[in-house]
Amino acid sequence: MTTEQTYWLEHAWLDTNVEPGVAVEVTGDRITAVRTGVEAPPPNATVLRGLTLPGLANAHSHAFHRALRGTVQVGSGTFWTWREVMYSVADRLTPDTYHALARAVYAEMALAGITTVGEFHYLHHQPGGTPYGDPNAMGEALIRAAADAGIRITLLDTAYVASGLKSATRGADPDRHQLRFSDGTTQAWAERAEGLKDRPHARIGAAVHSVRAVPAAQLGTVVEWAETRRAPLHVHLSEQTAENDACQAVHGRTPTQLLADHGVLGPRTTGVHNTHVSAGDITLLGRSETGTCMCPTTERDLADGIGPAVALQRAGSPLSLGSDSHAVIDILEEARAMELNERLRSHTRGHWTAAALLRAATADGHAALGWQDAGVIEAGALADLTTVALDSVRTAGPVPRLAAEAAVFAATSADVRHTVVGGRHVVRDGEHTLVPDVPGELARTIAELKEQG
Structure with a gap:
């Protein structure tokens, strides 16, 4: 069964501009519509606060x-x-x-x-x-x-x-x-x-x-x-x-x-x-x-x-x-x-x-990498989204229209709040939804490898 869902982006980078209030409609793993000027989250929409970029x-x-x-x-x-x-x-x-x-x-x-x-x-x-x-x-x-x-x-x-x-x-x-x-x-x-x-x-x-x-x-x-x-x-x-x-x-x-x-x-x-x-x-x-x-x-x-x-x-x-x-x-x-x-x-x-x-x-x-159908927020593209916080100690301050500049020149990976891959919410509020303890897994696997050396 093909799922349908809506993500509401507080701010979104659409090609060259930062737009406030963007609704992204997803069917299955693809974006079916992008609506700008949506001031409030639609009913049942998943809210992504911050600046959302293509994956x-x-x-x-x-x-x-x-x-x-x-x-x-x-x-x-x-x-x-x-x-x-x-x-x-x-x-x-x-x-x-x-x-x-x-x-x-x-x-x-x-x-x-x-x-x-x-x-x-x-x-x-x-x-x-x-x-x-x-x-x-x-x-x-x-x-x-x-x-x-x-x-x-x-x-x-x-x-x-x-x-x-x-x-x-x-x-x-x-x-x-x-x-x-x-x-x-x-x-x-x-x-x-x-x-x-x-x-x-x-x-x-x-x-x-x-x-x-x-x-x-x-x-x-x-x-x-x-x-x-x-x-x-x-x-x-x-x-x-x-x-x-x-x-x-x-x-x-x-x-x-x-x-x-x-x-x-x-x-x-x-x-x-x-x-x-x-x-x-x-x-x-x-x-x-x-x-x-x-x-x-x-x-x-x-x-x-x-x-x-x-x-x-x-x-x-x-x-x-x-x-x-x-x-x-x-x-x-x-x-x-x-x-x-x-x-x-x-x-x-x-x-x-x-x-x-x-x-x-x-x-x-x-x-x-051969994924010409990804890397943009537009209808027909794969529904891959990355949301960067705009209220961390690194990103707070710049006006929303400069959010892309704040993300590129001040944010780090620690400021990523959400990652959506093919419409699937893989990282939610900074936590991985499929691998619950990523630092622990890294520490254990690397320690085991070093023990073999």
């Missing part, structure tokens, strides 16, 4: 990195030393423990107003590389975890078959940690990934881990797989200067140029980070309409650098946002950080309006 999209996640929070903040180092700690967590996960961890992480995302996550997934096999009885057991664990937490997922099943660039035709063999990431070849990856199927809350996409993890000669297989399914295709791109240097040494071109030469770039492709790209790279990404997913909290946590987001967007690359390693899970902070990072670099303010940053966090983020 937020987290376009880049590695769920198991959540177990690193705090642990990796001791001492110094680089991305490459951080990676060794990351491997130690990856080695411990099984389908059951990954399901438990991801369920808690995705519930934390729901509490932060995230209604859709893009999971960049490469933990495919058992440590040592032996497949599970179900070769997609780890991916299926993530899909179940998202369902349990009440959010949508795009599982970006990731090809990762080499440990680094070796020659123009082949990569270096995976090390002992990376064996569980690898299917041996991208053809074997494609055959395994074929077993993953879309479902109402989950869509299947593809990913090239990076040019160092997929030899150039094998990129075409991943491109063809995604093209056949009209699926999103993501790739870590120029996150580190060492990757650029190695690609120049082996291929005589930048990673972006290499991807362009092998047909990877295009409107359904998103480059994650795009931190150390040249002017020529920016032109290639923009002209091909390849998206850019910025992950500012991770990029600063790992000392990666500040990517040229302004130049990329001006060239034609749509922007989305991700929490990546989950140093924090807060898409409002990612949006704010993108602007503030650019201010530090340029010594000028106001590169994006609050509305532009919210678009990256909502509609453009969903589009990058």
Whole structure:
């Protein structure tokens, strides 16, 4: 039986404007009507007080990195030393423990107003590389975890078959940690990934881990797989200067140029980070309409650098946002950080309006994940809503017409009061309705993983 319900939004962000008194009518999982100027809640309407946004999209996640929070903040180092700690967590996960961890992480995302996550997934096999009885057991664990937490997922099943660039035709063999990431070849990856199927809350996409993890000669297989399914295709791109240097040494071109030469770039492709790209790279990404997913909290946590987001967007690359390693899970902070990072670099303010940053966090983020029917509050869209309090110590004060500015530049995930996914009230008054003790679940699952180390 299809349910019908009405949500009354005290204030709503509708594309570029904040409107007071908005009634959103929902049938099943979709919005059927949006009425503005509704001064009082209609009878039997669910009231959402604060500023309601379209559901937020987290376009880049590695769920198991959540177990690193705090642990990796001791001492110094680089991305490459951080990676060794990351491997130690990856080695411990099984389908059951990954399901438990991801369920808690995705519930934390729901509490932060995230209604859709893009999971960049490469933990495919058992440590040592032996497949599970179900070769997609780890991916299926993530899909179940998202369902349990009440959010949508795009599982970006990731090809990762080499440990680094070796020659123009082949990569270096995976090390002992990376064996569980690898299917041996991208053809074997494609055959395994074929077993993953879309479902109402989950869509299947593809990913090239990076040019160092997929030899150039094998990129075409991943491109063809995604093209056949009209699926999103993501790739870590120029996150580190060492990757650029190695690609120049082996291929005589930048990673972006290499991807362009092998047909990877295009409107359904998103480059994650795009931190150390040249002017020529920016032109290639923009002209091909390849998206850019910025992950500012991770990029600063790992000392990666500040990517040229302004130049990329001006060239034609749509922007989305991700929490990546989950140093924090807060898409409002990612949006704010993108602007503030650019201010530090340029010594000028106001590169994006609050509305532009919210678009990256909502509609453009969903589009990058293959959910073009989400990320807006309008008839026909999926009924995904995120309500930010306007009366907390962080957000109180600005007049309602500046509520979007207050949300982007002052609010945090702690100010999210309601999250609605497909018409289902997943977070109500700051409490998760499906996972009653999210902090407890996180603490228990992470403690159990650390006990194994």
